[in-house]
Amino acid sequence: MKFCFELIKKEANTQARLGLLRTLHGVVKTPVFMPVGTQATVKSLTPEDLKDIAVEIILANTYHLYLRPGAEIIRELSGLHRFMNWDLPLLTDSGGFQIYSLGELSKVSEGGLTFKSPFDGSEHFLSPEEVMKIQENLGADIIMTLDECTSYPATYDHTLNSLELTTRWAGRCKQVKSREDQALFGIIQGGMFPELRRKSAEQIVGIGFDGYGIGGLSVGETKSMMWEMVECTLPFLPEEQPRYLMGLGKPEDLVEAISRGIDMFDCVLPTRNARNGSLFTSEGKVVIKNSNYARDRGPLDPNCNCYTCRNYTRAYLRHLFLAQEILSARLNTIHNLYYYINLIDQVREAIEENRLLQFQKEFREARKA
Amino acid sequence: MKFCFELIKKEANTQARLGLLRTLHGVVKTPVFMPVGTQATVKSLTPEDLKDIAVEIILANTYHLYLRPGAEIIRELSGLHRFMNWDLPLLTDSGGFQIYSLGELSKVSEGGLTFKSPFDGSEHFLSPEEVMKIQENLGADIIMTLDECTSYPATYDHTLNSLELTTRWAGRCKQVKSREDQALFGIIQGGMFPELRRKSAEQIVGIGFDGYGIGGLSVGETKSMMWEMVECTLPFLPEEQPRYLMGLGKPEDLVEAISRGIDMFDCVLPTRNARNGSLFTSEGKVVIKNSNYARDRGPLDPNCNCYTCRNYTRAYLRHLFLAQEILSARLNTIHNLYYYINLIDQVREAIEENRLLQFQKEFREARKA
Numbered sequence: 001m002k003f004c005f006e007l008i009k010k011e012a013n014t015q016a017r018l019g020l021l022r023t024l025h026g027v028v029k030t031p032v033f034m035p036v037g038t039q040a041t042v043k044s045l046t047p048e049d050l051k052d053i054a055v056e057i058i059l060a061n062t063y064h065l066y067l068r069p070g071a072e073i074i075r076e077l078s079g080l081h082r083f084m085n086w087d088l089p090l091l092t093d094s095g096g097f098q099i100y101s102l103g104e105l106s107k108v109s110e111g112g113l114t115f116k117s118p119f120d121g122s123e124h125f126l127s128p129e130e131v132m133k134i135q136e137n138l139g140a141d142i143i144m145t146l147d148e149c150t151s152y153p154a155t156y157d158h159t160l161n162s163l164e165l166t167t168r169w170a171g172r173c174k175q176v177k178s179r180e181d182q183a184l185f186g187i188i189q190g191g192m193f194p195e196l197r198r199k200s201a202e203q204i205v206g207i208g209f210d211g212y213g214i215g216g217l218s219v220g221e222t223k224s225m226m227w228e229m230v231e232c233t234l235p236f237l238p239e240e241q242p243r244y245l246m247g248l249g250k251p252e253d254l255v256e257a258i259s260r261g262i263d264m265f266d267c268v269l270p271t272r273n274a275r276n277g278s279l280f281t282s283e284g285k286v287v288i289k290n291s292n293y294a295r296d297r298g299p300l301d302p303n304c305n306c307y308t309c310r311n312y313t314r315a316y317l318r319h320l321f322l323a324q325e326i327l328s329a330r331l332n333t334i335h336n337l338y339y340y341i342n343l344i345d346q347v348r349e350a351i352e353e354n355r356l357l358q359f360q361k362e363f364r365e366a367r368k369a
Numbered sequence: 370m371k372f373c374f375e376l377i378k379k380e381a382n383t384q385a386r387l388g389l390l391r392t393l394h395g396v397v398k399t400p401v402f403m404p405v406g407t408q409a410t411v412k413s414l415t416p417e418d419l420k421d422i423a424v425e426i427i428l429a430n431t432y433h434l435y436l437r438p439g440a441e442i443i444r445e446l447s448g449l450h451r452f453m454n455w456d457l458p459l460l461t462d463s464g465g466f467q468i469y470s471l472g473e474l475s476k477v478s479e480g481g482l483t484f485k486s487p488f489d490g491s492e493h494f495l496s497p498e499e500v501m502k503i504q505e506n507l508g509a510d511i512i513m514t515l516d517e518c519t520s521y522p523a524t525y526d527h528t529l530n531s532l533e534l535t536t537r538w539a540g541r542c543k544q545v546k547s548r549e550d551q552a553l554f555g556i557i558q559g560g561m562f563p564e565l566r567r568k569s570a571e572q573i574v575g576i577g578f579d580g581y582g583i584g585g586l587s588v589g590e591t592k593s594m595m596w597e598m599v600e601c602t603l604p605f606l607p608e609e610q611p612r613y614l615m616g617l618g619k620p621e622d623l624v625e626a627i628s629r630g631i632d633m634f635d636c637v638l639p640t641r642n643a644r645n646g647s648l649f650t651s652e653g654k655v656v657i658k659n660s661n662y663a664r665d666r667g668p669l670d671p672n673c674n675c676y677t678c679r680n681y682t683r684a685y686l687r688h689l690f691l692a693q694e695i696l697s698a699r700l701n702t703i704h705n706l707y708y709y710i711n712l713i714d715q716v717r718e719a720i721e722e723n724r725l726l727q728f729q730k731e732f733r734e735a736r737k738a
Contacts, residue, residue: 039688043696068691069687069691078666297445313446316409319438322438330699
């Protein structure tokens with residue numbers, strides 16, 4: 001079965017949409033939040049835990065899996081789905097952002113990206129062609145083109161050159177892609193220049209992909225700048241295809257982005273914060289180590305129906321965190337991911353009923369209270 | 370409901386027995402292996418995971434829970450069962466062995482044990498009475514008397530004095546015990562002197578408890594010395610009550626001890642080894658980080674039916690271990706505990722059918738192969 005995106009509904013008062021991503025491994029309702037399983041595992045959770053939370057798609061990081069255990073090994077072991085025992089849809093990124101994040105350990109040339117492994121200092125070179133090969137070996141349902149994440153701040157000229165390199169790489173990626181069962185998404189760059197965002201969108205859409213990622217945001221710019229860039233990019237993306245805002249974000253950012261027309265998200269925030277004992281609740285952030293929870297027999301979030309909130313007290317969660325118990329990471333991760341997934345469920349319902357503006361207002365107010 | 374032990378069967382050719390521990394939180398088939406949940410959690414697992422493996426009783430460490438979060442807090446939170454969401458039987462040790470293991474940070478007097486907290490250096494004093502209070506606050510189904518673990522090696526005189534102190538402490542524990550819903554086990558000491566093992570057994574049994582722990586073993590003596598001490602103690606314990614060999618051990622030790630008449634065990638070995646990547650299988654020990662597993666698509670143990678073996682390859686388990694993923698600890702712990710629980714199941718079946726000697730022989734040979 002070939003990938004397709006089905007646009008089901010546009011909300012009456014915003015740009016928000018409902019859709020379905022159809023893949024070989026199942027259907028994903030959009031808008032969707034994709035938990036991050038960097039090293040072929042969403043840290044501390046089994047696939048069953050994820051399914052209990054109603055997670056429909058997860059992301060794995062090509063960069064990490066390329067370095068360890070290696071994409072060839074995963075191919076030999078029948079691909080990433082089988083390797084990690086996840087039979088629902090999977091997306092892999094291109095690794096470009098992780099390599100960009102290495103800073104001085106990485107170098108960009110027309111051919112591709114050169115970088116040193118932080119594990120052993122060994123030198124690696126990844127061309128767009130090689131990145132496609134790796135992602136085909138991994139075998140995710142959705143794969144991404146290699147892009148250059150433009151640094152911030154950057155001049156107009158630098159940004160222009162950078163987005164055009166990203167365009168050439170995107171073309172090379174599309175050219176060598178060989179697996180029919182994988183969808184390929186292009187990535188829009190263009191830094192903080194509306195004109196260049198438009199140029200990048202036109203070029204990438206001109207090549208033609210199964211969906212579009214918006215990259216190069218959340219790299220240090222202000223929130224209003226970020227929204228401006230999202231807003232000036234979206235009109236140049238085809239309505240009938242999915243739009244993926246890469247690496248975002250906080251709960252309130254997701255709601256904002258959805259109202260502007262974004263369909264897909266990924267972020268380490270819920271899982272990483274969980275391990276650090278920082279928990280999202282209907283009543284605001286809970287820092288579980290705080291001493292006022294020492295004797296608190298209430299659930300983490302009285303309005304939450306997740307496994308953690310149904311079975312454990314704040315006092316126990318605090319104890320596990322302070323005792324540095326592994327179960328702390330797990331119970332907290334279950335809760336934070338449930339919070340995200342449940343939030344998006346509610347947003348979808350609000351879109352269905354054309355009351356997203358009202359939902360946004362209530363959501364903002366509840367978090368201020 | 371009051372605790373009772375029901376002796377169901379004695380094996381024809383060995384001293385092995387089958388029994389039932391009846392407690393307020395359910396029935397436990399003996400012989401039984403009790404996984405260790407030191408800090409009110411069997412590291413990395415939920416209660417549901419433990420029940421999936423058919424764990425019927427777990428042990429928690431009084432010493433650790435006394436220091437963090439504190440027994441008073443656990444009492445306020447309705448006791449250890451509710452605190453950790455475990456509704457099956459629980460046993461707490463007395464903390465004596467952990468304090469003994471502190472070495473120079475601890476001191477014994479007639480009144481009790483003085484020690485410094487390794488967390489903050491604060492000084493603590495635990496009398497037998499205080500230890501009973503703590504264990505009543507925790508509320509496990511089976512609690513243990515405070516004993517002095519005789520150091521090894523020790524002179525006859527030192528051992529004699531030490532076992533008599535343990536006897537006096539046992540009497541004080543029994544005297545102050547107030548909860549009817551908890552069973553209290555006495556602990557036999559006596560070092561490596563058969564005569565003193567007998568003396569300790571007679572004294573402790575003379576006071577009268579719901580069951581008996583054999584303590585002070587596996588402290589540095591040879592294996593044959595240990596078995597000698599077990600063998601010279603058991604004849605002085607009442608047949609109608611459960612016998613608990615504390616802190617043991619390796620799979621082969623469990624089988625040996627059961628054939629001599631032991632009913633209960635606890636040990637960190639399966640859980641600790643799991644986290645270190647050392648795994649028990651029907652084909653011997655597997656050190657999962659070994660490079661020969663890098664492309665191994667087989668299960669950890671082809672003869673095992675645990676969740677880990679049903680769903681994951683050795684290659685994936687190796688990857689998780691090398692990547693220091695939390696899921697590694699969890700999948701490995703599930704497997705190792707399943708191995709122990711399943712082994713004891715098989716031993717019980719062999720006892721039922723009076724073929725324990727044959728089972729022992731086959732078990733030894735399979736592990737040599």
